Amino acid sequence: MAVRIxxxxxSDLPRDLAASWDIGVVPLxxxxxxxxxxxxxxxxxxxxxxxxxSSPVLPHTAQPSPAAFAEVYKELLLQxxxxxxxxxxxxxxxxQQSALLARQDSGQEGDIAVVDSGWTSMGLGLIVLHAAKAAxxxxxxxxxxxxxxELRGKIDLLLFCDTLEYLQRGGRIGRAAAFLGxxxxxxxxxxxxxxxxxxxxxxxxxxxxxxxxxxxARGLPQLREFCIxxxxxxxxxxxxxxxxxxxxxxxxxxxxxVGPVIATHVGPGAVGIVVLP
Amino acid sequence: MTTPMxxxxxxxxxxxxxxxxxxxxxxxxxxxNVFPVPDGDTGTNxxxxxxxxxxxxxxxxxxxxxxxxxxxxxxxLLGARGNGGVILSQIIRGFAEGLADCAEIRADDLVRALxxxxxxxxxxxxxxxEGTILTVIRCAAxxxxxxxxxxxxxxxxHATAGAKKxxxxxxxxxxxxxxxxxxxxxxxxxxxLLEGALAQLQGHPLTEGYRTLGEIRRGWLESTxxxxxxxxxxxxxxxxxxxxxDHNLSVEQLRKEITRLGTSLLVVGDEQAIHVHVxxxxxxxxxxxxxxxxxLHKIKIDNMQEQQGDLLHSSQAxxxxxxxxxxxxxxxxxxxxxxxxxxTAVVPGGQSMNPSAQEIVAAVESIxxxxxxxLPNNPNVIASCEQAQQFTSKRVIVVPSRTIPQxxxxxxxxxxxxxxxxxxxxxxxxxxxxxTVEITTATQDATIGGVSARQDQxxxxxxxxxxxxxxxxxxxxxxxxxxxxxxxxxxxxLYYGEMVTKEEAETVAEELQTRxxxxxxxVIQGGQPHYHFIASVEM
Numbered sequence: 001m002a003v004r005i006x007x008x009x010x011s012d013l014p015r016d017l018a019a020s021w022d023i024g025v026v027p028l029x030x031x032x033x034x035x036x037x038x039x040x041x042x043x044x045x046x047x048x049x050x051x052x053x054s055s056p057v058l059p060h061t062a063q064p065s066p067a068a069f070a071e072v073y074k075e076l077l078l079q080x081x082x083x084x085x086x087x088x089x090x091x092x093x094x095x096q097q098s099a100l101l102a103r104q105d106s107g108q109e110g111d112i113a114v115v116d117s118g119w120t121s122m123g124l125g126l127i128v129l130h131a132a133k134a135a136x137x138x139x140x141x142x143x144x145x146x147x148x149x150e151l152r153g154k155i156d157l158l159l160f161c162d163t164l165e166y167l168q169r170g171g172r173i174g175r176a177a178a179f180l181g182x183x184x185x186x187x188x189x190x191x192x193x194x195x196x197x198x199x200x201x202x203x204x205x206x207x208x209x210x211x212x213x214x215x216x217a218r219g220l221p222q223l224r225e226f227c228i229x230x231x232x233x234x235x236x237x238x239x240x241x242x243x244x245x246x247x248x249x250x251x252x253x254x255x256x257x258v259g260p261v262i263a264t265h266v267g268p269g270a271v272g273i274v275v276l277p
Numbered sequence: 278m279t280t281p282m283x284x285x286x287x288x289x290x291x292x293x294x295x296x297x298x299x300x301x302x303x304x305x306x307x308x309x310n311v312f313p314v315p316d317g318d319t320g321t322n323x324x325x326x327x328x329x330x331x332x333x334x335x336x337x338x339x340x341x342x343x344x345x346x347x348x349x350x351x352x353x354l355l356g357a358r359g360n361g362g363v364i365l366s367q368i369i370r371g372f373a374e375g376l377a378d379c380a381e382i383r384a385d386d387l388v389r390a391l392x393x394x395x396x397x398x399x400x401x402x403x404x405x406x407e408g409t410i411l412t413v414i415r416c417a418a419x420x421x422x423x424x425x426x427x428x429x430x431x432x433x434x435h436a437t438a439g440a441k442k443x444x445x446x447x448x449x450x451x452x453x454x455x456x457x458x459x460x461x462x463x464x465x466x467x468x469x470l471l472e473g474a475l476a477q478l479q480g481h482p483l484t485e486g487y488r489t490l491g492e493i494r495r496g497w498l499e500s501t502x503x504x505x506x507x508x509x510x511x512x513x514x515x516x517x518x519x520x521x522x523d524h525n526l527s528v529e530q531l532r533k534e535i536t537r538l539g540t541s542l543l544v545v546g547d548e549q550a551i552h553v554h555v556x557x558x559x560x561x562x563x564x565x566x567x568x569x570x571x572x573l574h575k576i577k578i579d580n581m582q583e584q585q586g587d588l589l590h591s592s593q594a595x596x597x598x599x600x601x602x603x604x605x606x607x608x609x610x611x612x613x614x615x616x617x618x619x620x621t622a623v624v625p626g627g628q629s630m631n632p633s634a635q636e637i638v639a640a641v642e643s644i645x646x647x648x649x650x651x652l653p654n655n656p657n658v659i660a661s662c663e664q665a666q667q668f669t670s671k672r673v674i675v676v677p678s679r680t681i682p683q684x685x686x687x688x689x690x691x692x693x694x695x696x697x698x699x700x701x702x703x704x705x706x707x708x709x710x711x712x713t714v715e716i717t718t719a720t721q722d723a724t725i726g727g728v729s730a731r732q733d734q735x736x737x738x739x740x741x742x743x744x745x746x747x748x749x750x751x752x753x754x755x756x757x758x759x760x761x762x763x764x765x766x767x768x769x770x771l772y773y774g775e776m777v778t779k780e781e782a783e784t785v786a787e788e789l790q791t792r793x794x795x796x797x798x799x800v801i802q803g804g805q806p807h808y809h810f811i812a813s814v815e816m
Contacts, residue, residue, distance in 0.1 A: 175694065178619070178693050181617050182614075182617045182618045182619075182689075183613060183614045183617040183618070183801060184614065184617075184618065184685070184689075184770065184799070184801065185799060186689065193694075198694060199692060199693070199694060200692065201689070201690060201692060201703075202689045202690075203689065204689070204768055204770075204815050205767070205768050205815045208710070208815065
């Protein structure tokens, strides 16, 4: 029987895509004050942005409980399957910790592999899709773990936020903390390095930020797959998507709004790209 | 003045006479400044540079002319300020190289020294332009070479004549000079140095000019060589400078009195005007005494501990420094902006944005890293920054920012995760991403590039180039922005100067936002002198 892939909601995988590959998605939580929402289930990208605009309090995110993982693993183990559980970087979230606890409690540790993707959003999403495909083709659990590790080194990401505010408030600013404290309003361009947020450049205007990410994408020697990410209004992302698709017509393309959890940390108005060269 | 002096004093006295004559006329040289803004006064810059040269020459304990010239060159290189000062320091350097180890200067030594001086001058400039000090030194060297004379005074006479002829020609070589109706300031400064030196050599020191120049006494250099001592006791108190004018002043008397009130004393002048420089704990006492002798002018008092403290504070404040950046910045607000964006140390630009190479070296040395990026933020400062490399074993990379907004753009491009060379490249590339607008008032009537401004009118500059003038600040500002063909919704950042209040700045911002190209305007306190607004326009 094929190994089943499990991931978390920070992967930002479109619902139907995840379903068609039998990928189990465990949701994180977004809390507005004492109101709790399951990421991607009770709240999606668009409704989150609306709520963000109207809420007097800022949202906070929380990892899934071990019980949420336990439930999913139990179901799959009962089917006689093995599980490859691939997640958001451990430096960004305690999600993996919960998964590991659930694995311990399952009593079948040998049948569950919990793997750190080193990424999040569609960086994680693309890795998960590849694993799902390989699993369907009969890859074993160790082979899948190796595949994730291989892809982890190949995936790359570049994203700009409209402001440093959300990154700072969310506490995941990582090495981009070097950008803080400036007396001028800047838009940070960031990536992930070794599983944490790393600074790339600060720019003053949105147009320059868009230019920067486009120039970076355009300069890649080759591109197999890419995904344009955005939060809030999609206009700039659509234009960016069009340009990249035109430049790399052979590449598998995706255009995905980031989910509520990621949006909490990057804020509205972010645009980025995940690439698999 | 006809008694022959031993060689040692000869070259020193000749150099000092040249500097004295330059000092007498420094203001006149400043007035040749074509641009109606007070940055980088050439006369002052060359004078300050030349002064450190002769102080070092005075301290040199060797007797040979070559050794003395080398010491003078060393001083000039360290003290070089502004473009004019830096080129002058290269001229003195070349002069010293040409003399090599000669004990006494003979005719052929002088010819060789002037030739080498001209070579060094051209080498020191990335893009040599004729119609400047370069042409003047070159023609002086050529005149010396072509001269059939055999005595040193005669050769210097021909060189000086060649220099003056070239100076008169400069308006024909540089259109901006012709338009303003002046000769080149740097060239004029050099001519003054040569004239003063020649007069001393001929035994007839110059007496015309701005004020009467007194006789240079033997031993003057020795008695004032204590001035400008490095560090130590001269590093605290108030650096006090002023000019006294009257009819019957006595340099000796003044010096005797003031010496009791402070250190690093320099008293230069004659019965009609004396320039005083002293480091005093009680500047009031110095000024009160001086005011009893004559009228006081050009009074300048600086808290030296503040200046020192600024440099020290910045090096202490930088925690773990990765890539270090030294920036030259005028104004407290702008200093805060630069530090907040990651500048490790800030060198105060001062009243006219012209720190010496030495001040830049001090900042570089104060940071505990091996390589430092430097942001000059003004074309006048680029040369001094490049010169700083010679005085430190650290690697100095100058990112040639010509304006404050360019410096800020460069700083934003800094990425601590990358190596220093990659950063230097990224920062240099970022310089073109902003346009710089400056709004100030004209210090004099001027017509440049077809744009006319009356003294005290508001003027607008783009990349330091005059583009608009008007009777109202907002009018001049709008006209200046009209020149830029701004894309819609672009970002304009206003840094308001020390003479503008926050409310006034915000009013200007509101006005600008009503423009058809509807810019987004951000207002930041800059605190800079002279410029009401420095604005960055993101292109």
